[in-house]
Amino acid sequence: MPVYLDHAATTPMLPEAVAAYIAALDIVGNPSSIHSQGQNAKRMLEEARERVAESLGCEPIEVVFTSGGTEAVNLAVKGLFWARNFPTGDRVASAGGRIEPSRRRILVPRGEHHATIDTVEWLERYEGAIIDWLPIDSLGRVRLDALAASLEEHDDVALLTLLWANNEVGTVQPVAEAVALASRYGVPVHCDAISAYRHLPIDFAASGLAALSVSAHKIGGPLGIGALILDRSAVVVPLIHGGGQQRDVRSGTQDVPAAISFGVAAQHPVSSFAALRDRLIAGVRESVPSAVLRGEPEASGRLDNNAHFTFPGCEGDSLLFLLDAAKVSVSTGSACRAGIPEASHVLLGMGLSEADARGALRITVGHTTTETDIDAFLRALPEAVARASRAGLNDRDVAARPGSVDA
């Protein structure tokens, strides 16, 4: 069996979540139907919603199930932006269907996930949004001074969106401080907690957030379901229109089996992966002294499942290939487009050069990880680094053109 150390990409489903999922596939009835079988499906759906709510410290009515984390982020960011700019349908109608947005500005740290980046860039291109990219520090943490300055300077801020913890380098973000600052100016905040969920305590009610996104498959639940936690006073314009399910915010027949399985995963006792992570970090530092730990080095300021290193002079895709050949699955951490790794915008935002950023590996542990797995990775790593470093970066100049080779 290959060693799986890419739990931040997706983690295997918990056995209880699998069992609940399979059992739930036999449920008959649409939860929106009026008959008893429909009501039975609805009851099981709402029990699942309650379990998810409990895991996040929110009310069940605040849980809006989505197709996953990306949809939740899209709904929060676009929905809040539209709601802040087009408060009522009447206003839009009286303006002939189109009015100029008045709160055009969205505050976004540079190190966000692509679900956020691509969403705000879409709003900028098609909906007249202005994006204020907030700098991050060398550890990947959003600069609060920049946030405070932007809030002070502009009176047209629609929303602030930020990660709870960075999904690549694992740095925990100052969410409470950011929300405190934003609330002074009446600016709603959305938090992408997809990588932090079940790794860090989240109390939505106490957080002051307007919205928070989570995903089931990152916590041992199934793929294809996530949730937007939407404060009962927050208003979003929906992305999807139809049957008016879920507060009219997210139409579409609800996926009862996925929700049930999600609920089971959400109730699974939280365990700390810090000891495994620390073994991993210490082991990499010992076996490859040139490796540089990226993100917050303090244990308490870092996701308990995340180790992230750059290996100078190595191409991340070379390392990934060699480790894969040695039956160890890890990630370069950055987004891929058709399998093409880009230099991570998070690392570039942290001030790394493009060359340094290319040699990144993210190694993340989870509920199936053993010390043996970590040791297997650590055994394979030095050879992989040695070979990858020989191969160098893909943009190196390998061969001079055949000149006048005198025969």
Place this chain on the structure above:
Amino acid sequence: MKVLAAMSGGVDSAVAAARAVEAGHEVVGVHLALSRMPGTLRTGARGCCTIEDSMDAQRAANIIGIPYYVWDFSERFTLDVVDDFVAEYSAGRTPNPCMRCNERIKFAALLEKALDLGFDAVATGHYASILTDDDGNRELHRAAAWAKDQSYVLGVLTAEQLAHSMFPLGATPSKAEVRAEAAARGFSVATKPDSHDICFIPDGDTRGWLADRVGAEAGVILERDGSVVGSHDGAAAFTVGQRKGLHLGVPSPDGRPRFVLEVRPSSNTVVVGPKEALDLAEVAGSQFSWAGRAPADPYSEFECHVQIRAHADPVPAVAVVRNGELVIRPNVALNGVAPGQTAVVYLGTRVLGQCTIDRTVSAVPAPTR
């Protein structure tokens, strides 16, 4: 052997990878990402390197049962192939970007990386053969499928590169056979159209693409005797042999059509003349290489065939290395050869070597005014 199969997403490289597996090698499929901004879908038969091509390659690798990765060579490709293409045109030469890609990317950047990561060879879907002579030297030969033969664009390979190259389609008599094999193997790409043109110019409009990138300044069109017969909007847009689009105001003395004979970027002029003036008695280049073993005595004239385009017929010729140039004198005049093109020299089916043409001698001396 550990073999890296370069998989474009086309039918040829998929079958080549499958054959490498059946030959007993340990094979890994690699798709080269050559653009940072790949298109999503293939458009007709043009271009390559779209996300759809990458997915096609991956599906073929799945069916063959080999690991598959995408490696990003977009920076090197931009520098060595795309920028080179623009620079060559700007300098009045006509480059072959596929050759440059073989020389600098597939059998250089990719091959070097593969060797460093522990592979022994790179396999591609090119139609060409590698044979071994009695002394164990590797030789590059034409493919059995002459109509598809691609030995010309591989003419830049050196002995060192040939030692680590593998062309599993070389002995296949026809492309139809490759397609049939792909269908039998269940590859979705069995009926995928062949790619044409230059992969980084997806709409096929090379002239328009170049116009956006090569500085264009108005200049004059001259006869060989120096008399001005017209004007142009930028010399780099013209190619040797071109007849259309000259818009000459002065009819030629004999009333016959005129052709571009020469492009001179330094003076931004274009030289035209009669068709027969395109005939060349000699081509030569100082940038030459031997594909494998060099001739025993390249400083004495030897008989060979010369080919000056991917799909041109080979012409009998005499070649020699003289004053640091590979000089080739065809027995029949070569027609419409531009500097920057590659002359590949063959001995029978064997590719002997090549040069980038940087000097030509017309078969018809220029008249004096």
